[in-house]
Amino acid sequence: MKVGYYPGCSLSGTGKEYDLSIRKVLEKLDVELAELNDWSCCGATSAHATNHFLSIGLSSLNLFQAQKQNLEELFAPCAACYNRMVVAKDELGKGTETAKKISALNNGESTAKVNIINIIQLFEKAGLENISAKTKMNLKGIKAACYYGCLLVRPFSITKFDDAEQPVAMEKIISAVGAEPVDWNYKVECCGGAHSIAHKEIVVDLSKKIIDDAVKHGANVIIVACPMCHSNLDMRQRAMKDTAAIPVLYLSEFVGLALGIDSKELGMNLHFTSTEPILEKVLVKE
Amino acid sequence: MRIGVFVCQCGENIGRTVDCPAVAEAAGRFPGVAYSVEYKYMCSDPGQNLIKNMIKEKNLDAIVVGSCSPHMHEKTFRKAALDAGVNPFLCEIANLREHCSWVHEDIVDATKKAIDLVRIAVEKVKKNTPLTPIRVPVTKRSLVIGGGISGIQAALDIANAGFECVLVEKEPSIGGHMSQLSETFPTLDCSQCILTPRMVEVYQHPKIKLLTYSEVENVEGFIGNFKVTIRKKARSIDESKCTGCGLCVQKCPIKKKAYNEFEENLAHRPAVYVPFPQAVPNIPVIDRTVCTYYQTGKCQMCVKVCGREAIFFEQQDEMITEEVGSIVVATGYKLYSIDKKPEESEIKGYGEYGYGKYKDVIDGLQFERIASASGPTSGEILRPSDNKVPKKIVFIQCVGSRDESKGFSYCSKICCMYTAKHAMLYKHKVHDGEAYVFYMDIRAGGKGYDEFVRRAIEEDHVKYIRGRVSRIYEEDGKYIVRGEDTIAGKPITIDADLVVLATAMIAQPNAVKLAQTIGMSYDKYGFYNEAHPKLRPVEVSTAGVFLAGACQSPKDIPESVAMASAAASKSLVLFGSDFLEREPTVAKVNESVCAGCFYCQKVCAYNAIEKKEIKDRKGNLVKVIAYVNSGLCQGFGTCNAVCPSKSVELIGFNDEQIYAEINAL
Amino acid sequence: MEEEKFEPKIAAFVCNWCTYTGADLAGTSRLKYPTNVKMIRVPCTGRIDPVFIIKAFEKGADGVLISGCHPNDCHYNTGNFHARRRWILFRQLLNFVGIDSTRLHFSWVSASEGKKFVDVVTEVINKVKEQGKFKKYEKINKEFAIHE
Structure with missing residues (x-):
């Protein structure tokens, strides 16, 4: 199984052990991670609290990138990244004013098909019986x-x-x-x-x-x-x-x-x- | 055709802006018009006599009256025509007042328009045909669906008026939710004490045929002539032999397998059971899903103890057909329930209240049973988890009601009152206890209602907190209720022993199915729609079907009873005559042209289009065509508009008549 | 010169229960509107056959108004929904037939909306006045010399 991987900023800093353990465990479970190229901030915390456009727009960039890489699934281990991405996907899907603005800045790209999953869903995909x-x-x-x-x-x-x-x-x-x-x-x-x-x-x-x-x-x-x-x-x-x-x-x-x-x-x-x-x-x- | 035109001046109402003599004069020159005249008040006796005399004198066979709106005096003039021997449907009205003289100022323009309006009416009447009202016989019996307080009241009213009534109840006993209640607001009188005599009256009434443990399967026919199929479910007990001694219930060894529905799952019941001691009829039912005999073929303890050989394991469901003239639907409500079995719980949006997880988070009906003297605790307030007296109790109102995001947007109406009652009953029984109520607004409209709530607050010192609860969790046997006091503007935490959720009243789970069976419309929540929200509150759009009680919307007992009596009297109005007369302006199929596409059937809101087989002399099927049941047809004509071959016509408004009007524009 | 004098003919198909009664109320309230409109009463907007509208244009109407009960208020529950669905489709066909679909107007006027009825009628009349006389059928009628 191969899934897109969006580590986010924490996993190279305070959450380094999260990244280490994810890679080790998934190796054992035969899950291959394809890290998202040129990923950017997900728009959590500061952007989320101060600027709605940025909080959706930044995540949208990553979603469009995943599309370019033909990823069906994008794994976001950090709950904040996961949350931002599903919210961005939802807003793009609804075609709100923000979504239109984002689309205009991204050569008309307006939809995100990639399925965003968190770590629990990833383990569920790997199979609880398999893990067991x-x-x-x-x-x-x-x-x-x-x-x-x-x-x-x-x-x-x-x-x-x-x-x-x-x-x-x-x-x-x-x-x-x-x-x-x-x-x-x-x-x-x-x-x-x-x-x-x-x-x-x-x-x-x-x-x-x-x-x-x-x-x-x-x-x-x-x-x-x-x-x-x-x-x-x-x-x-x-x-x-x-x-x-x-x-x-x-x-x-x-x-x-x-x-x-x-x-x-x-x-x-x-x-x-x-x-x-x-x-x-x-x-x-x- | 010899048409007479009668132009009314309506005093000055028409005459001031319409030159009536000119209109009459112009009308006299229309082809087909044999006579025309104007008069000051056409609706007055002399005016009507003028019409009648002229019909006879001038040998008229159709008339046009240029007067006020047909909604005002169409009936008057049609009757005048009838009196003079002209079919009332050969009388047309040109609306010269509301649609002309009153809305226009220029006398020249208005007169011109008035002439046009009369011409349109003349052209229409030329295409009219004599019609006779449809007469439908009335079966003077009624069906009441639902044996709660509404159904009981409706059945008794109809029966006491001397008409037969079939009362169908799906549970083994009548009584409904009211029989589960402890006391009733705002008087705190005992619910069963006032209900039980009514239940017995129903049972003993010679005019009421009581069918319990039965459900309506099918309804055919129309007003005055319904044919209803009822499934009488197998009780596995021979009703004719059972004396209701209760020995089988006592001796049944299956004690813990099934929850007691009447006790809202707070207790268990045997496999053979009577829902509650005062049940009517007092005949048990065997629950085949838990009875050992139906699982293994063994046990038969009930057979051994029954001295009357009334146990009837092989009994089958029975189909009963009843012919009735009216139907009263009184199927009631269901509480949005917190089930003891969480997987069956309906409350999905309120995980933060720990539904199904905590035994001591209960709903309103469960509290009724706990407070009831005949309930599982014999009326002592004890919490379900450990049977201890709760010293602190929290009531939460509007759980599911007035909550668009998680529940339903409507107000369940009775919760403010029963929560005040619950808190009061609690304080009366647990003197040192504390009762808290979380509310959004207090809606206590009704006689003595607000006083009742004030009493709970002022005399019984129930603490009312305006705000919502965000979370309930268990800690050391206490339930930590976290909420907001929006008046103080502060979060509040209460460590309660028992939490009672005033959950929403919702439609019965099979409400929509019944609506489709009978042909009633319902709202998005499954409550039945009345024909008119103001003026026809107990009727539905299908003639002959009436609503009573909470199946229409959340209601308290007095409202339900009032509505039931209204529904009963509507039935009695129907039974006042042997025949029903209906306007003959219904649809009719031209059988030689109809191709049987049944598009008309799809658009008919009244199921009035039926299939009819056309056979040749040898009995071979030639074709299947549409047929209009004139008893059901309400005459709105969508079938006529959609018919590709124009083989359905709406009598009185058929294509020819409307084209005649268009041509005359 | 002729343009100024042009008084359009408006045919209104209205349902008996809402708009006809609403027009009655306009009368009872003594509200005023121009005389250009004439009403044809049908039990329900669901009864209105699209051909009625074409026929009205053929017979010299310069504009047509259709009005019934508000959605969900239909006396017959669903008649106006059928009508609404029909008009959505029919509007497109009208242009195909050669009739300017902007001459066809729809509205919901309830029995209590006498004022709205007056507003709607006045607006329709003014709009059709701007558009001028509907001449297409006149031409066809002349060319093919259709006689009744």
Whole structure:
């Protein structure tokens, strides 16, 4: 299987281990990644907050590029990139004024046919049975709290992915590799997002609630699918008072562990909060 | 043809701007006009007598009256014509007042136009043919579909007037949603106490034929002459033998397999069951999906205990045909429900409220059962998960109602009231408890309604918070309700023990199917459309079919009962005469030209076009052509316009008549 | 000179329940409009055969107005929808037949819209006045000497 790959800016910076683990895991799952040529910013955060035209236009550039490369599927691992792209595709499809303006600037190109997928959908495409069959390690003792955040499942009318309030798609992957997902309350709450830079205290407060709820429901690891969420939940743990340290793993890292990939190759040594407690629970299958 | 033209001055109303003598004079010269005259008030007795006398004297066989709008006096002048021996359909009106004298100022122009209008009418009347009103016999029986409070009321009213009535209910017992309610607003009297006597009255009424556990399968015919096919579902109990002793119900070993529908799935029921103790008729039903006998052929405990040999495993569904003259549709509503079985839950848009996930997030009808003295908790307010008394309870209004993005845009109307009632009942039973209500607006229009809500707030200290709830989640056995207090402008969090969602009233799941069976129109939500929103609120566009209760739109009990009585009286109006007279301006098929394309059938809104086989003398089929059922035809003529061979004509407005008018323009 | 005196003939096909009653209301309210329009009452706009319109033009109408109940208000539920669908198609055919389709006007006027009726009629009359007399059929009638 071959899919287009749009890493986005985070995956060469704060989310480097996300990129590392994705490449390693997909190699094992026989998924070939074709990186988008000359990709540009997806239009998230600053553009999204200040300029609607840019936030749609930047993503549209990438969608048109994917078209040029004849990609049927474009994989965006970052939830923000994924969200921007599906929204841009939707707006192009609706032919709004913004879409017309964008089209005029791109030699009349006006439609995006490429199917944009997030990491959960990519694993679903690779096949849960396939992943299950390739699982080398025993993750029985691991209780994972799957954290979706806000961008992966919303707005539901556009993403049309899983359920906006009670999503379960990630849990199915966790179960497929033999770990136990926990039922908890904060899986779609906001982590504070980009306020991390300007209003650290907000992010610490919001992220603490998420971590506390996960711990309270017996989780010993939090699984995420977004570099922004990861940095907030992982990095900001140090600033939280009276909060038990809990490893925060990317979904790809977790699947990688199950497939028997070395934790360092997955970049797990790059985390702020130690991943040792979880590594101890990864046992060799008998 | 000898046509008489009568020009009315209408005092000065026409005469001031139209030179009436000139009009009469000009009309007198039209070909075919034998006599013309003008008069001050044609509609007055002397005026009508003038018409009658002249018809006789001048031997007229058609008349044109130049007067006010036909909507005013067409009937008057047609009757005058009839009295003088001219068929009323050979009388045409030229509208010289509303369409001429009143809207124009220049007397020369207006007179010219008046002459034109009279000429058009003269040309039309030349093409008119004598018609006689259609007479249709009336079957003086009624069918009432739905045995809730609306259906019960309608059936009783019709039966008490002395006419037979067939009451069809799909559940094993009549009573509907009202029988599930604990108390009713705004008086807090016990719902079953006021309903049960009515149910018994229905059962004992000699004029009411009660068919429970039955559904309407097919409706044929038209006003006064409906033929209805009803499926009487197999109860697996011989009704003629059962005494309703209830031994089979007590002894049935299948206790936990099926949810009790009457208790809104808050309890279980056996495989053989009576929906509730006061059920009418008090005859059990065997649920074949859970009964051991139907799965394995064994058990037969009920057979062993029944002293009357009333258990009838082999019973089949029975088809019953009833002939009725009117139909009252009172199929009621369904609550947009939070099912105990989440996969069956309809509430898809409210995942943030934890539907189906949390046992203590319930809907309004479930709370009714919890508050009901005959309910699963015997009236004690206990929450479903652990049977503890909830000390803090949150009610959320408008779940699904007034919510275009997730639910329905309409207001369910009764939720404001029943939520106030629920909160009150709770406070009356749990004195130290706290009750919160999240609302958008309080809509308490009705006699004593707003006072009732004020009482909940002021006397029972229910805390009303204006705002929506964004999320509910469980934490340590509490339900954390997060919402917004829009008056304080602050987010608010309440750790509740029980949450009650006032979910929307929606149409019955099979409402559309029934509408198509009967030929009723419905809105996009599946509620039935009335014929006119103001002046014909209980009729539907199909003649002889009337609406009662919440099948038309969300309604409370008094409104439903009033509507049911109205629907009943509409039926009784119909039964007041032996024959129905209808305007003969209906469509007719020219059988020799019709090619049987049935395009007319596709455009007919009343299913009035039927197929008719034409056979030769030997009985061989020659062709299949269209046939108009004049009982159903309402005469709007779209069939005539679309017919490629012009073999359907709308009598009174046929092509020839309209071409005559166009030619005279 | 002749242009100035031109008074167009407008044929209006109106439904009995909405527009005819709306025109009655215009009368009851004593609103004023020019005398150029004459109405032909049909039970429903669904009854109007496209040929009626061509016939009206043939018989010397300079403009035709069709008006019925608003969508969803039809006395017969669906008649006006059938009519609407028919006109969408028919408009295109009209040009093909040789009749300027801008001389054909549609509107929805309810029984309570006496004022709207007056506005619509006045507008149609003014528009047709601008367009001038409809001469095509006159020519054909002369050439082929059609006699009734």
